[in-house]
Amino acid sequence: MPPAQEQSVDAAPTRGARRRERTNARLMQAARVLFARQGIDATTIAEITQEADVGFGSFYNHFDSKDDILDAVLVASIDEQGSVVDALTEGLDDPAEVMSVAHRHFVTRAQQDPDWARLIVRLDASHRVLLRALGARAARDLDNGIAAGRFHVADPRVALFAMGGALLGVMQAVVNGDLDGDAAVHHAEGLLRMLGLDQADARAVVALPMPSI
Amino acid sequence: MPPAQEQSVDAAPTRGARRRERTNARLMQAARVLFARQGIDATTIAEITQEADVGFGSFYNHFDSKDDILDAVLVASIDEQGSVVDALTEGLDDPAEVMSVAHRHFVTRAQQDPDWARLIVRLDASHRVLLRALGARAARDLDNGIAAGRFHVADPRVALFAMGGALLGVMQAVVNGDLDGDAAVHHAEGLLRMLGLDQADARAVVALPMPSI
Numbered sequence: 001m002p003p004a005q006e007q008s009v010d011a012a013p014t015r016g017a018r019r020r021e022r023t024n025a026r027l028m029q030a031a032r033v034l035f036a037r038q039g040i041d042a043t044t045i046a047e048i049t050q051e052a053d054v055g056f057g058s059f060y061n062h063f064d065s066k067d068d069i070l071d072a073v074l075v076a077s078i079d080e081q082g083s084v085v086d087a088l089t090e091g092l093d094d095p096a097e098v099m100s101v102a103h104r105h106f107v108t109r110a111q112q113d114p115d116w117a118r119l120i121v122r123l124d125a126s127h128r129v130l131l132r133a134l135g136a137r138a139a140r141d142l143d144n145g146i147a148a149g150r151f152h153v154a155d156p157r158v159a160l161f162a163m164g165g166a167l168l169g170v171m172q173a174v175v176n177g178d179l180d181g182d183a184a185v186h187h188a189e190g191l192l193r194m195l196g197l198d199q200a201d202a203r204a205v206v207a208l209p210m211p212s213i
Numbered sequence: 214m215p216p217a218q219e220q221s222v223d224a225a226p227t228r229g230a231r232r233r234e235r236t237n238a239r240l241m242q243a244a245r246v247l248f249a250r251q252g253i254d255a256t257t258i259a260e261i262t263q264e265a266d267v268g269f270g271s272f273y274n275h276f277d278s279k280d281d282i283l284d285a286v287l288v289a290s291i292d293e294q295g296s297v298v299d300a301l302t303e304g305l306d307d308p309a310e311v312m313s314v315a316h317r318h319f320v321t322r323a324q325q326d327p328d329w330a331r332l333i334v335r336l337d338a339s340h341r342v343l344l345r346a347l348g349a350r351a352a353r354d355l356d357n358g359i360a361a362g363r364f365h366v367a368d369p370r371v372a373l374f375a376m377g378g379a380l381l382g383v384m385q386a387v388v389n390g391d392l393d394g395d396a397a398v399h400h401a402e403g404l405l406r407m408l409g410l411d412q413a414d415a416r417a418v419v420a421l422p423m424p425s426i
Contacts, residue, residue, distance in 0.1 A: 121340070127385045152412060155399035157392060158383060162403050165382015166375040172340045173374040186368035190375050194407035199365060 024062050026052040028076065031069045036115070040070060071129060074120055078133035081109060086137070087213045095145030096197055096205045100188040102141065103167055104210060107184035110171040121172040130164050138163060145195065152196030163191060237275050239265040241289065244282045249328070253283060284342060287333060291346035294322060299350070300426045308358030309410055309418045313401040315354065316380055317423060320397035323384040334385040343377050351376060358408065365409030376404060 030052035034043045045066055049056045063069040085105050089098045110117035120126060139160055145151035153159040170187045173179045185206050192202035243265035247256045258279055262269045276282040298318050302311045323330035333339060352373055358364035366372040383400045386392045398419050405415035 126339075127334070127382060153399075154402045154416075155395065157386070158396050158399040159403055161382040161386040161392065162379040162400055163382075165378040165380065165385070166407075167378065169340060169374040169376075169378015169381065170371060172378070173370070179370060179374070182368065183371050186366075186371040187375055189367045190372055190407045193409065194379075194403045196406065196412065198411065199409065203367075 020061075023052075023054055023058065026054060027059065027062055027069065028073055032073050032077075035070065035073065035119070040066070040119075070119075074129050075133045077116065078120065078130065081106065082134050082137050084213070088211050092211065094205065095141060095148050095150045096192055096195070096201075097208060098141050099145060099195065100192060100206050100208070101210060102137075103163075103188045103191055104184040104206070106167055107170055107174060107187050108210075110174040111181070111184070114175055117171050117175045121168060121175055126168055127161075127164065130168060134164070135160070142195075150197075153194075159195065162194065166191060166194075233274075236265075236267055236271060239267060240272065240275055240282065241286055245286050245290075248283065248286065248332070253279075253332075283332075287342050288346045290329065291333065291343065294319065295347050295350050297426070301424050305424065307418065308354060308361050308363045309405055309408070309414075310421060311354050312358065312408065313405060313419050313421070314423060315351075316376075316401045316404055317397040317419070319380055320383055320387060320400050321423075323387040324394070324397070327388055330384050330388045334381060334388055339381055340374075340377065343381060347377070348373070355408075363410075366407075372408065375407065379404060379407075 027048060031043070031048050034047055034051055043066070045059050046056055048066075048069065049059050059069075063072065085102045088105065089101050092098050092101070120129065139156075142151065142153075142156055142160060142163070146153065146156060151159075166187070170179065170183060174183055188206040189202045192205055193199065197205065240261060244256070244261050247260055247264055256279070258272055259269055261279075261282065262272050272282075276285065298315045301318065302314050305311050305314070333342065352369075355364065355366075355369055355373060355376070359366065359369060364372075379400070383392065383396060387396055401419040402415045405418055406412065410418065
């Protein structure tokens, strides 16, 4: 255990870190509100700092640019949905059902909240943002299915990127109004087929009711 | 048959249309050269018109913005690769092999020409550009496979967008150096599984040698 002197020296950066964390959260929250209320293009960094009630200059202690805070807001928002899916799938034993619920959740969410989905798919950083927010979860669910002998893929890394790309492609089409209400279930079926389930099996898994929290 | 008077009235807009077409082609070629030589960000509209040897103002008779001509250059470039795939697959009878060759061609091209692939996947318009350039061909190949009883999908439209998204996701990963040399074959195998082939069948199709023109 360190002496008292050292503790108090340590306490200063901790307070600083906590303050920094709070400012970061306020900037993120302000940006989220403004992007949603008036659009990204119409929102300036000055408005974000004003809404967050922090000095203009301190924005740059946290983010490089408006695009940078937009990325952060989107990663946080997708990550939040990833946590929702984790909660939804907590009691499920079949890795195929877990994967089905995850993809159905995201496509359904794109249908129910097109503004949110438009933000995600409009980015040239879409793949990178999705990977940052969901890559670890997707890789975990894929590995579980492979370990359980439920999924059979030629290359797990190719499958990971193909899954993410397919999800983005379908979400993009939903946002553009190109797909109807069954898109989530139909996408999940194709996905499970890609991961190695046969048609009857995939169709049965995606026909299960969505779990609730 | 129209009288001579009308013919000559018709001839003027045709000459105009041909001139317009030539100017368009020169602007596209100039943009292609400059984007490749010095990058998109560093290229101005003034440089494009100078390289094309047309007046600055006439650019706007053809394109709205630099992004607009970039879109057009990319669509033309992907479309060109689509024609290469059409030639490659001309003699093939199995719709599954046609689809396999098409996707292997695009992933392999991303590996061999990362600058080209980076241009395609960096766009927030990636899905739209790919759909404009390849959507009709992809839908045709998908329909052929369904009609032949070779593909079995829950919803052809969902399959179309999922296929395109998966291809973009894999190309993106190739550009980022996240996938190795077998990515093209492994992606094609997953794709054929998604379209309804069983594992042994999909693996056999993607193991066939690539046709040559």
